[in-house]
Amino acid sequence: MPSGEDDLIARYFKPLATDPGALGLVDDAAVLAASRDDLVLTTDAIVEGVHYLPGDPPEAIARKALRVNLSDLAAKGATPAGFLLTLALRNVDAAFLAPFAAALGEDAAQFGCPLLGGDTVSTPGPVMISVTAFGRVPPGRMVRRNRLRPGDRIVVSGTIGDAALGLDLLQRANATIPDEHRAFLIGRYRVPQPRLKLAQAVRDHAGAAMDISDGLAGDLAKMCAASGVTATLDAAAVPLSDAGQAMLGAGATELIRLLGGGDDYELLCGVAQNRLDEFLVAARRSGVSVTVIGTAETGTRQPRWLDANAAEIPLQRLSFSHF
């Protein structure tokens, strides 16, 4: 007498529940076995029409739901331990669920973060996917957001603004951009790259870190405010992709869009000057590019962004907020 809900779980998600702590998804709870580590907890939900577009491929939606959480673990210097999945669905649609679950399983394996359990509920509204992810760090070693110190160098991973441009391309057709740039930018919007390879370097060398989900400028301002410091940034140093650089050069977007747009899922770190070389070496070994873009300073004013002529750039809309 399996119910539709049990059948859904057995059919699509039990194949992913290979970790012993998942108990084959037949229990109401999962287990994370005792260890000597602190457990880092993070949860992020994505809503159809808000965080992704209704036409996005199910595979991309699954990967994004998990990866935005893995990005948080990376920023905290944590090693993934597993995740719980909550799905709110209008109906059981195999055309959505089969590729969704397959891609989720691929990512769980790729990033070493097994499905441990979850909940499935019906909703008359938009699909919502909520993931709670767990990571391990040695006791007391989680990297905090609010530990940026005056003099710390501010470092970002990867390239900035690509996802915002990808979203722009999905929302309004723009024929002036080469196909490979379009595909790259849309891919950056749909499928973030959690920088887990950088987690060890962050844990070993960064004093403060967070992932960039709501736009670099706004997230940096949050880090400064939480830490009670300010910063001066060199906008020209902000790493851009070839595609981002090309759109900026062609006047197809503005710097403020790149610095203010969301969904980068790169890491933002504060690294003491005397740890910077070690951090850069460790980052290079990890294969993830990192770039120094500024310096933290004493004070509580808004962070200043300077252009190539050292003139201040006004940033009106610094960060994405849901409300």
Add this chain to the structure above:
Amino acid sequence: MPSGEDDLIARYFKPLATDPGALGLVDDAAVLAASRDDLVLTTDAIVEGVHYLPGDPPEAIARKALRVNLSDLAAKGATPAGFLLTLALRNVDAAFLAPFAAALGEDAAQFGCPLLGGDTVSTPGPVMISVTAFGRVPPGRMVRRNRLRPGDRIVVSGTIGDAALGLDLLQRANATIPDEHRAFLIGRYRVPQPRLKLAQAVRDHAGAAMDISDGLAGDLAKMCAASGVTATLDAAAVPLSDAGQAMLGAGATELIRLLGGGDDYELLCGVAQNRLDEFLVAARRSGVSVTVIGTAETGTRQPRWLDANAAEIPLQRLSFSHF
């Protein structure tokens, strides 16, 4: 430059984040400090119009969202350690959020389960509240659903069917029931009582346990199926409240509704015969009533429910399913 989202968190939820692991809700993650215990993970979401009614009081919604998860921890024999909260909201409505957060804080304190973090997102659809709760058990001691053994006595806590009757009363007016019964039954629907006081007795003496969320008959069938056994139950032994008994006696409901209706949030346990006395003593000390209602048996047929004349009761709709 606090965003609406940050402001919402600071205003309503930061006062609840008194645990050091919550980091004042200024980080993207929370910490559960290393301990010698296994961590029990459970997550349950409630959706407006599906799990609660749009007119339900915000205080009751908050308590239900947390308590359905605490109920899972109790069934697993776990001691609460904290929870994460994900809120999907249409807008920031102080008339909802202020009493919601206040009641959530009261329950968190009452049950020793502090708010550690969460996520807040906007949705154009119904409000959804997802809680992930954490509990601790000594290594290897989480009580499983699939460990019911032939000969185990089947025990339930509290009284059965009250919440289903409460929901019925909210959905169709029924004037033939005394006001105090009506208030009791609606309260049982709106605000479950997690049986955390029974958790230690369950951990020490029960071989198998789960909480009853989708109806006693259906959840028992799930426990039997997961364990590879069957059972015979004495329907006349199922504990009913005075209000439930009165409605049944007056013909205002049927036994099948009580056995099949959801939202009991009582505990369903399998206890070996030679542990039963100890379990009953420990339960009595905890102050939570428990009742033996049947016995597990070898076999894989559906569990049998017998009436007072030992005649089998047909139960067509055994369990609630979302799909």
